[in-house]
Amino acid sequence: MVNENLVKDVVKEPYKYGFVTDIETEKIEKGLNEDVIKLISQKKEEPKFLLDFRLKAFKKWQKMKEPDWAALGYKKIDYQNIIYYSAPKQKEKISSLDEVDPKLLETFDKLGIPLTEQKKLTNVAVDAVFDSVSIATTFREELAEHGVIFCSISEAVKNHADLIEKYLGTVVPASDNYFAALNSAVFSDGSFVYIPKGVTCPMDLSSYFRINSGDSGQFERTLIIAEESSSVSYLEGCTAPMFDTNTLHAAVVELIALDDASIKYSTVQNWYAGDEEGIGGIFNFVTKRGKCLGKRSKISWSQVETGSAITWKYPSCLLLGEESVGEFYSVALTNNLQQADTGTKMIHIGPKTKSTIVSKGISAGNSKNSYRGLVKMGTKATGSRNYSQCDSMLIGDQASANTFPYIKSQQPNSEIEHEASTCRISEDQLFYLQSRGIEFEEAVSMMVSGFCRDVFNQLPMEFAAEADKLLALKLEGSVG
Amino acid sequence: MQSKMKESDPILEVENLSASTDNLPILKGVSLTVYPGEIHAIMGRNGCGKSTLSKIIAGHPSYNITNGDIKFLGENINSLEPEERSQSGIFLGFQYPIEIPGVSNLEFLRVSTNARRKFLNKEELDTFDFEELVKEKLEIVKMDHAFLSRSVNQGFSGGEKKRNEILQMALLEPKIAILDETDSGLDIDALRIVASGIKKISNAQTGIILITHYQRLLDEIKPNYVHVMSDGQIIKTGESDLALELEEKGYEWTDNFIKET
Numbered sequence: 001m002v003n004e005n006l007v008k009d010v011v012k013e014p015y016k017y018g019f020v021t022d023i024e025t026e027k028i029e030k031g032l033n034e035d036v037i038k039l040i041s042q043k044k045e046e047p048k049f050l051l052d053f054r055l056k057a058f059k060k061w062q063k064m065k066e067p068d069w070a071a072l073g074y075k076k077i078d079y080q081n082i083i084y085y086s087a088p089k090q091k092e093k094i095s096s097l098d099e100v101d102p103k104l105l106e107t108f109d110k111l112g113i114p115l116t117e118q119k120k121l122t123n124v125a126v127d128a129v130f131d132s133v134s135i136a137t138t139f140r141e142e143l144a145e146h147g148v149i150f151c152s153i154s155e156a157v158k159n160h161a162d163l164i165e166k167y168l169g170t171v172v173p174a175s176d177n178y179f180a181a182l183n184s185a186v187f188s189d190g191s192f193v194y195i196p197k198g199v200t201c202p203m204d205l206s207s208y209f210r211i212n213s214g215d216s217g218q219f220e221r222t223l224i225i226a227e228e229s230s231s232v233s234y235l236e237g238c239t240a241p242m243f244d245t246n247t248l249h250a251a252v253v254e255l256i257a258l259d260d261a262s263i264k265y266s267t268v269q270n271w272y273a274g275d276e277e278g279i280g281g282i283f284n285f286v287t288k289r290g291k292c293l294g295k296r297s298k299i300s301w302s303q304v305e306t307g308s309a310i311t312w313k314y315p316s317c318l319l320l321g322e323e324s325v326g327e328f329y330s331v332a333l334t335n336n337l338q339q340a341d342t343g344t345k346m347i348h349i350g351p352k353t354k355s356t357i358v359s360k361g362i363s364a365g366n367s368k369n370s371y372r373g374l375v376k377m378g379t380k381a382t383g384s385r386n387y388s389q390c391d392s393m394l395i396g397d398q399a400s401a402n403t404f405p406y407i408k409s410q411q412p413n414s415e416i417e418h419e420a421s422t423c424r425i426s427e428d429q430l431f432y433l434q435s436r437g438i439e440f441e442e443a444v445s446m447m448v449s450g451f452c453r454d455v456f457n458q459l460p461m462e463f464a465a466e467a468d469k470l471l472a473l474k475l476e477g478s479v480g
Numbered sequence: 481m482q483s484k485m486k487e488s489d490p491i492l493e494v495e496n497l498s499a500s501t502d503n504l505p506i507l508k509g510v511s512l513t514v515y516p517g518e519i520h521a522i523m524g525r526n527g528c529g530k531s532t533l534s535k536i537i538a539g540h541p542s543y544n545i546t547n548g549d550i551k552f553l554g555e556n557i558n559s560l561e562p563e564e565r566s567q568s569g570i571f572l573g574f575q576y577p578i579e580i581p582g583v584s585n586l587e588f589l590r591v592s593t594n595a596r597r598k599f600l601n602k603e604e605l606d607t608f609d610f611e612e613l614v615k616e617k618l619e620i621v622k623m624d625h626a627f628l629s630r631s632v633n634q635g636f637s638g639g640e641k642k643r644n645e646i647l648q649m650a651l652l653e654p655k656i657a658i659l660d661e662t663d664s665g666l667d668i669d670a671l672r673i674v675a676s677g678i679k680k681i682s683n684a685q686t687g688i689i690l691i692t693h694y695q696r697l698l699d700e701i702k703p704n705y706v707h708v709m710s711d712g713q714i715i716k717t718g719e720s721d722l723a724l725e726l727e728e729k730g731y732e733w734t735d736n737f738i739k740e741t
Contacts, residue, residue, distance in 0.1 A: 423581075427542065432578035435538045436588070436648060437566035437595030446591070450582025450631070 021107040027086045057174035057184030070341040083216035084186045127191045127207045149194040156192035171254035171291045179250040180287040190220035195230040206235035217248040226261035233264040251286045259294030271307035278337030281309025288315035292324030300327035302458045304467040316345035319353035326355040329458040334367030343373035348381035357388040363399035370402040377409040384414040392422040445472035491687040497548035506532045508712035514687040521690045524709035530691045534658045538572035567599035571654035575661040577641040580632035593651045617650040638665035646677040656687040663697035675700030695727040
């Protein structure tokens with residue numbers, strides 16, 4: 001009923017980041033076995049402890065079963081039909097950005113992430129990851145002056161092996177789940193951040209993940225350590241070309257915050273979502289978890305999930321330290337035949353811990369969007385508190401939204417509060433805005449960003465504007 | 481019918497308009513012409529088609545025009561989108577203004593005002609300039625600045641919603657304003673504020689259509705013409721004293737007109 005003709009007439013904005021960079025790559029054979037893992041480790045010149053870590057994870061993975069509890073439907077993944085290592089061919093050792101293949105720089109330029117000295121973003125340090133490897137990290141010297149380490153995880157393995165050995169797999173153990181085990185076995189690159197004691201990171205740090213090959217999976221690994229009384233804000237962005245096959249993205253992110261430290265981790269995920277018939281798109285099966293290890297430590301996740309054929313992720317917080325704080329702010333938008341099953345786990349272990357969950361799900365087209373969250377109060381979590389708010393917005397009459405809150409409390413002296421709501425953009429609301437001169441599409445996106453306001457307020461400024469635009473773009477032509 | 485000599489062209493011409501929703505006829509041949517400077521009142525029982533007429537003029541997508549034309553400044557607007565009608569100067573004051581959670585009133589007013597300004601080839605206003613403009617207009621409806629930072633109409637009282645409508649009218653400076661029961665649910669003081677607001681905004685170049693059940697609004701804003709609607713038609717048109725007569729005799733009196741016609 002709602003302006004059907006207009007909606008049909010609206011020219012759909014194609015996925016802007018769907019191009020493929022034509023570059024010579026070094027790929028290994030498809031398939032996964034011990035030799036492949038050894039080969040990856042060898043290519044990366046890794047120390048023995050890491051190879052052992054990988055092989056142990058692989059053994060565990062082989063014994064595990066792909067989980068099927070999520071409200072998702074997809075064709076079985078053939079893990080032997082994936083390339084586990086793919087890297088653009090480059091000179092052996094790159095000492096400066098000038099030696100990076102111009103095609104790669106151009107690719108990131110096109111994505112709005114200029115890396116060269118003249119053009120790089122002035123207020124954000126960027127680690128750019130292309131398929132399996134990190135190709136450049138900006139502002140390294142400036143950050144080093146503050147003692148901040150920001151580099152690819154491969155480099156960290158070489159230069160800061162002690163930190164890697166101490167922390168890798170301590171938040172998300174290899175045996176945690178099927179995809180975490182797979183990642184632990186084959187991860188190729190990702191970002192590493194270390195903020196020393198007492199340091200407030202002088203600028204935002206960000207990683208930009210780009211999948212370029214259609215037949216290789218991306219398995220990145222991110223590790224962020226914030227020492228006592230330090231703080232950092234970290235941003236993550238992702239895009240991929242349009243292929244008619246599904247690409248697997250199984251990342252693991254681990255955050256560790258010590259006493260009085262705070263980590264803010266923001267994601268704008270815009271992987272290719274597949275076309276209107278649901279052909280192609282990224283399978284985004286990601287394990288993200290933070291450990292509030294110290295007293296009064298704080299980990300805050302904010303995410304805007306707009307892409308991927310399937311999103312399956314639950315950025316979580318383990319609240320160990322007394323008075324530690326966990327936050328999760330999420331906007332998940334699905335359109336066409338996209339599926340999202342996302343939420344968080346707040347595990348209250350220490351006393352007086354506090355968590356906040358604000359989730360906004362928007363489903364349009366024939367998509368499915370589920371919030372799934374666990375709030376758990378352990379026996380020692382006296383005086384702990386959780387507040388959860390889960391709102392769903394439906395656009396059109398074919399989309400579906402679900403909320404699955406799981407609440408487990410072993411501590412009577414704690415509080416858990418859960419609120420949920422579902423709404424629909426009504427024809428009357430649209431007509432009201434239109435009758436005030438506001439174009440149909442703009443009216444929809446105004447209402448959607450109004451709906452998401454609580455979450456957008458949590459995003460770093462430039463990210464919030466970006467997210468707003470992205471949602472508007474994704475929704476074009478979806479109302480009818 | 482209207483014998484007075486008209487010096488200028490009409491703003492709005494509704495010609496023999498019939499319309500339906502879900503195949504149910506609602507309007508059955510309505511004709512109405514509004515010239516600059518004129519105030520028209522439309523009265524009639526609930527369900528007679530008054531509100532529908534106003535929504536159709538504003539372009540509500542739920543209604544289909546089955547016959548007749550709507551002309552605005554001489555141009556047929558039957559197929560224009562609601563936003564195009566608004567931008568070109570048609571304003572509908574809602575009987576039940578809609579709540580839009582999460583969208584700030586200030587931002588809504590600014591985007592709306594700029595859409596109209598763009599159409600008029602006027603410079604669009606940034607947040608600061610708009611603040612200045614809106615401050616001035618708030619005076620007209622005696623609204624507090626705090627209204628601007630709330631979500632559109634959300635949690636507003638009935639009177640506040642109606643004043644917010646008049647604030648929008650003041651910002652958009654329409655050529656024609658159709659005010660659908662703007663007086664309903666208002667106490668005497670609020671009614672005076674709203675009525676004096678409408679008078680301040682309108683001038684010799686604008687037209688106004690007041691849809692109302694009550695004489696008390698027409699005491700404040702004296703109409704040039706009063707139309708009585710029944711079952712999707714205008715069954716009688718007179719001058720302002722018709723409203724008084726109607727108030728006295730009730731709609732039952734008008735039932736006879738149907739028989740006459």
